[in-house]
């Protein structure tokens with residue numbers, strides 16, 4: 001144990017010195033990803049469902065809604081995230097009361113990730129057999145019930161996988177949000193690792209992000225697998 | 230044999246449907262009318278693209294026709310609002326070629342789905358689902374997922390799911406087309422059993438004449454969005470008028486092969502240059518009568534039996550017999566007239582007159 005402490009002290013001096021800040025940054029990242037993730041999942045699933053049901057041949061076929069939603073998503077997806085953060089500052093202030101720190105990071109993260117999530121969820125929902133929907137309609141089941149109990153349920157493994165990729169993307173975005181004033185491990189790495197040339201801090205941050213991504217991927221795969229029959 | 234005008238449970242009149250896409254428009258239904266009585270197993274046969282699926286989907290309004298009427302138990306449904314339609318659909322079961330089961334839930338839950346939607350009590354769901362599992366013979370698969378079942382078993386689950394709400398009508402759109410012949414037979418016997426045990430009316434779409442032959446009591450032949458002919462199975466099989474029905478019949482009796490074989494026989498010689506090659510179709514118990522002996526004895530014609538076989542349509546046999554007949558012109562005609570008056574299908578394939586051989590058919 002002592003040797004390990006020694007080793008860390010020797011090679012990662014700054015990490016040891018700023019371990020309090022690191023822990024705080026970690027907590028912020030988890031919170032940022034958790035809160036932004038939960039909010040974006042909600043909107044992502046909602047918009048994904050809207051995209052699928054309003055598409056041609058869908059349960060609520062509507063060219064107008066599907067066209068507008070599709071275009072809006074494409075526009076939002078084409079804006080680089082750093083620019084989106086800057087662009088959103090007034091809106092962020094309005095929603096979160098501040099444009100910096102944990103709170104200030106959440107609105108741009110949500111706006112940045114929702115278009116992406118919507119698309120991956122849309123894809124997952126598209127994979128549901130049209131015949132199953134047709135059979136349900138033939139049984140006289142209502143459209144809202146079909147959406148909730150059949151469309152979403154049948155797409156669940158795909159939705160879980162979509163959530164995993166989205167979560168990983170979100171971790172990446174959260175680090176970027178951190179870099180422009182949002183807090184979390186991103187801002188930690190920038191403040192110490194980049195601005196003060198503390199290479200060990202950059203290294204540990206990368207390691208942490210790597211572990212986090214793998215953890216999310218592993219858990220997600222396991223859940224998706226258990227749901228696939 | 231047929232019941233006198235029972236109330237039709239299903240009446241389609243003058244259904245038209247045109248699909249318009251950006252590039253073209255397809256007239257899928259061009260004024261289709263037909264009526265299905267209670268307890269019928271009504272076959273609709275046609276080539277791929279004939280409009281069969283479109284037609285069957287208008288019966289439960291999955292496809293709204295452009296014009297025409299659909300009456301279910303006397304009630305016109307094309308003008309109903311969605312919520313009323315849902316109630317109508319709950320009384321019409323439907324099964325499909327691709328089974329369309331939910332992958333994510335078990336056999337039990339698949340069958341329970343319509344009942345859960347209708348918020349039936351847990352006890353009722355359990356009772357109904359196990360009844361259905363019993364009927365379709367899958368009591369040992371309750372907890373399995375669809376991916377663990379064979380095609381035939383999947384279709385049984387689909388049938389159980391379609392019938393768990395006690396509908397009076399079952400629509401089957403190519404339900405056996407993805408199955409091998411043995412499995413097809415077992416599914417067809419199940420449908421037949423459901424028909425005789427519970428009085429289920431079945432509308433069965435298929436492109437296979439064998440399927441129709443095995444279980445249908447009535448038949449409509451759909452060709453390019455129009456009914457080419459319809460009637461009892463016998464009506465259509467014994468006296469096909471449309472080209473497509475004739476083709477079906479010849480497929481059933483493998484007539485093409487037989488014609489080929491007959492080409493090689495010197496039948497002209499058999500009838501000594503003067504007579505007929507006749508194809509006879511005997512229906513039901515008529516297949517048992519000794520017509521040939523009777524003809525020879527009473528009409529003084531000469532008959533050679535060339536080829537014969539029997540197909541069982543529903544439960545009664547249809548005999549197909551090729552004979553060469555010769556004799557005095559009037560006697561031959563009288564003999565043929567007699568056969569026709571007995572309700573026997575008479576098709577004259579060839580005629581040989583004195584000296585000159587003339588092909589009629």
Ligand SMILES: Nc1ncnc2c1ncn2[C@@H]1O[C@H](COP(=O)(O)OP(=O)(O)O)[C@@H](O)[C@H]1O
Nearest residue numbers: 248255257275276277278279280281282283284
């Ligand atoms: N939703 C649709 N849009 C455009 N054309 C269609 C659609 N559904 C069916 N059709 C066309 O209508 C015709 C009949 O189709 P269908 O009823 O599926 O025939 P069948 O079931 O007898 O094979 C075909 O030419 C098909 O291409």
Ligand SMILES: [Mg+2]
Nearest residue numbers: 281282283403
């Ligand atoms: Mg079809």
